[in-house]
Amino acid sequence: MKRRVLKGVLVALALWPAAQFALTQAWAVNPWKLFGFAMYSVPGPRVELELIGVLPDGRGMRIDRRAYSPREHRLASRFLSYRSELGFLARGDELADGVLALRPEFESVVVHTRRYWIDPETALVTSRDEHIRHGRDGRRTPFEPPDG
Amino acid sequence: METPRLERSWLDWTADPSGTSAAPHLQAFRVLILLHLCVQAWAWALRPLDHPYTFPPLAIHGCAVALTLAAAVASFGSERWGRMACLASLPIVAFELAWVFPATANHHYLSLLILGLCGLFDLRREGEDQLLLQGLRWVAVIVFFWAGAQKALHGLYFRGEFLSWAVAVGGERWAALFGWLLPGAELTRLQELPQNVGSGPWRAAGLVVPLVSNAVWVGEIVLAVGMLVVRIRVVAVLLALGLVYAIQLAPREFMFALLYTNLLLLFLPGEPNRRLLPVFALAYALLVGAVAGVPGLEGLVKQAGL
Incomplete structure (x- = not known):
């Protein structure tokens, strides 16, 4: 029985890094994490965050990081950390809800993240952006920035 | 009378032939x-x-x-x-x-x-000590194999991209320990590169960096397989220990290095973990x-x- 358990554990250990690699490719999960043994395979993740409040007339206002409240700072730091490790699997709902709760002037908030990495083909720095608009009703919709 | 066939499973590839x-x-x-x-x-x-x-x-x-x-x-x-x-x-x-x-x-x-x-x-x-030993040795093999395979899969080792990046902007320890791998002008070029979209290429000129870079991932895979071969097991483990500490000198991830050393020593005769x-x-x-x-x-x- 214990022999079977051991074999099962070893097979899982041997197969999991392949699944972890798939997660890194599909959702930009940090290769260094999640037990895939890909430490030092790529530079550590670099992620930038931008919050844009959307007024009732549709105009967007970038929320200056220096103007974040302590709670917004905590939520943003938590989200950035999760986004760095879990890539696009990490959702910004908690951050968006916190911002909307503190800023009644906005009808929704756009969470914009940019994840950088080195492209193995060109060896140039490249990035992937995500803009998600979070409404007060909890709906999440992709947001197309005006300048494309 | 028919002799019972001895079942040899892949789990036994890491077994100790002495059976002590x-x-x-x-x-x-x-x-x-x-x-x-x-x-x-x-x-x-x-x-x-x-x-x-x-x-x-x-x-x-x-x-x-x-x-x-x-x-x-x-x-x-x-x-x-x-x-x-x-x-x-x-x-x-x-x-x-x-x-x-x-x-x-x-x-x-x-x-x-x-x-x-x-x-x-x-x-x-009876027998559970051998089973645990075999299992832990397999863990060491799998970790080392994947450490090499992942470097190949992510594609930043073939032409030394990761090493170029690490030496140039990965911190003082990387530059101090591995800076000699890059020609001075090349190191300066990489260090002066911005890190915004389109910057690069993060590849050092010359052959030394790609050679060292490829030797790392190939070494990890080959040594992992070598640990399964009884005849070369000791050499493979000693080389693996050398590789682990060579890699860890710059980032100083000694917690990983000590844990992995403890695993690798399980392959060696003479109870080195205890000694x-x-x-x-x-x-x-x-x-x-x-x-x-x-x-x-x-x-x-x-x-x-x-």
């Missing part, structure tokens, strides 16, 4: 694992992690004390108590790892897995000292701690 008892070896290994986990917990207690992974002080101090007791029980108690210490430590370590998720380091998962295996097998029962226990204890004590800010030891750990 591995129990003393594994008891020392178990003490080292608990010592490792206890040091990790004290490191988190002494140098709290940043938000959002900061442990409640009472919780992490409680974990550290409990794991210290477990390590003491495994060191001085009977075989039965040593195994119990592993089993009792499992929920504590699982709590710690869950708390720091998703930033959990791979060596934390690895130590939890190893702890579970040490708790599963009773070294007093080197005082050396490991000293190394762990130095790491705790470094985290606690003892003057002169800061250089042993990363700025963030262990």
Whole structure:
């Protein structure tokens, strides 16, 4: 029985890094994490965050990081950390809800993240952006920035 | 009369041909694992992690004390108590790892897995010592194989991209240790590159960096396979130890290096885990000292701690 358990554990250990690699490719999960043994395979993740409040007339206002409240700072730091490790699997709902709760002037908030990495083909720095608009009703919709 | 056919499974590829008892070896290994986990917990207690992974002080101090007791029980108690210490430590370590998720380091998962295996097998029962030994050796093989395979899969080793990046902007330690691999002008070019979209190429000119870079991932895969071949096992393990410490000199991830050394030593004859226990204890004590800010030891750990 214990022999079977051991074999099962070893097979899982041997197969999991392949699944972890798939997660890194599909959702930009940090290769260094999640037990895939890909430490030092790529530079550590670099992620930038931008919050844009959307007024009732549709105009967007970038929320200056220096103007974040302590709670917004905590939520943003938590989200950035999760986004760095879990890539696009990490959702910004908690951050968006916190911002909307503190800023009644906005009808929704756009969470914009940019994840950088080195492209193995060109060896140039490249990035992937995500803009998600979070409404007060909890709906999440992709947001197309005006300048494309 | 028909001779019964001996079943040889892949699990036995890491078996010890001598078949001598591995129990003393594994008891020392178990003490080292608990010592490792206890040091990790004290490191988190002494140098709290940043938000959002900061442990409640009472919780992490409680974990550290409990794991210290477990390590003491495994060191001085009977075989039965040593195994119990592993089993009792499992929920504590699982709590710690869950708390720091998703930033959990791979060596934390690895130590939890190893702890579970040490708790599963009773070294007093016939054959279970060999089974545990084979399992732990397989863990070492799988980790080393994937460390190499992942470097190839991510594609930043074939032309030395990762190494170029690390030496140029990965921090002073990388530049100090591996800067000599790059021609001076090339190092300056890479260091002056901006890190915005389109910057690069992050490839050093010349052959040295690609050669060293490819030697790393190929070496990891070849040595992992070599550990399965009895005839070359000792050489493969010694070379693997050399490679691990060569890689770790710059980033100073000594917690991983010590854990992995403990695993690799299981392949070697002469019960090195047991013989080197005082050396490991000293190394762990130095790491705790470094985290606690003892003057002169800061250089042993990363700025963030262990």
